[in-house]
Amino acid sequence: MCGIVGLFLKKDALRPKLGDMLTDMLITMTDRGPDSAGIAIYGDEHGKLKITVQSDTPDTDFAGLEGALAAAVGAPVTIRVVDTHAVLTLPLDTEAAALAFLEDRKLRVMGVGESMEIFKEVGLPKDVAERFGLRAMGGSHGIGHTRMATESAVTTLGAHPFSTASDQCLVHNGSLSNHNDMRRKLAKKGIYTKTENDTEVGAAYISSRIAEGATLGQALEGTLKDLDGFFTFVTGTKNGFGVVRDPIACKPAVMAETEDYVAFASEYRAFADLPGIEGARVWEPEPATVYFWER
Template sequence: MCGIVGLFLKNDDLCPKLGEMLTDMLITMTDRGPDSAGIAIYGAEGEGVKITVQSDDTSAFDGLDARLAEATGTTPGIRVIDTHAVVTLPEAAADAAVSALEEMGLRIMARGASMEIFKEIGLPRDVAARFGLREMGGSHGIGHTRMATESAVTTLGAHPFSTASDECLVHNGSLSNHNRLRRELAREGFVTRTENDTEVGAAYISSRIAGGANLGEALEGTLQDLDGFFTFVMGTRNGFGVVRDPIACKPAVLAETEDYVAFGSEYRAFADLPGIESAKVWEPEPATVYFWER
């Protein structure tokens, strides 16, 4: 079943409240998928790149700065948040850092100038509290609470999935041709780490963007090349987009005001947002792409 939320802020005055607003939206969707939850936050950009990693054993973060300094020749910043850590270092050292982190047994959750992803097994309320999501600010973000149907309940199986820098996807539905696409995408260099069909969807969209498509064009491609039923919400460095399959059997609602654009699997996800009473509220049309960018 699963529940999706998304929030794109037009009013910069709301940016400090992004985490709080998204958390409340996600908790409202708990009964659509209580086994795991995650949120992607697009926050302030600093110098270099941020790499979010995860480990069930948090002692793996002990001395991480020194080990990465030896592997990359730079001095990284390390911010540990529960089972995740955000590593900050120059873009030129990012590839070497990713290789070193994977050799250490750490799981790569996200990479980008602004994007951080936090996800774990458990109820949205508990996951949000563990990572302090309410205190996080940013320009936009997407979230997901999962009811596992395609693969096991694991941290890596939780959404969002990221397969390229500052890009991530959440999904409600099921794809039938993901194994064939997985092999094709691997030949393009998009290697997936889980059995989840959503990760294949993320890699497909990322591959189209890497090939020169904008977000809208990449999402349009899903309507021709992905077989199944789906609602996709895709986040990028500059914005987010929504597309539903031609049958549109999964619920979806959009709301837009002068201050924000909000997405929810159900209206109640954003019923408490400020100014929602004057928002334009509609159900996105089947096989139609919607996207907003800064």
């Protein structure tokens, strides 16, 4: 039993409030997942690459990281430390060199992209949100997750969202029964997962389909054919977010749409404090049906 939240803003006037709105939604889902929490924020783009990394010993690992990485990639680097995470900003064409350097340093890469930043840690959602200052974060859209671990240990790497491609990430409520078989199929394509969490397999599947030329909608439709189990997926991309539930749809889900935003949550109570919710169109997503909104 986990909690999922998502918010896609249609109007730029709400961008400064994205983190605040998502934080309230995330905390409301605490009793669905108290062991860890995470959020992906899609913020401003500046024609640069952003790499979010995590360390259990940030005082040591982040000291001197800016200069060392700049020397390794031969380009300017800026670093913004946020508790156990750091967001590194550097030129787009340095991605391969930067990721190789970070792997040598054994820093955990949470996400890569032009707009996406991912923050996740073990702990109650309210504590995780406070540690990262999520309320102050702005952007166009974001997704979040509160986890109750069932198939793997309570660790930072086991928390959601999972990202396996640039500006793409996934949160998941449910369980995949064929994730090990799918790991082998993805490995034959040169795609390797790093954790035991089945959600990372789902993320890798979706990003692999998009890399092969599928649209977001087609990739989500593919999950209904190729992934077995029960699941609600909410995936984020640079341009928007999408939702799909398995054909049985045994996991709870609800959506709300106004002129200002589209919201997703595992339970309606997560919408209670959203502006204008009293006038929203509210519905339960249909089983085996893909929904997505993009800019």
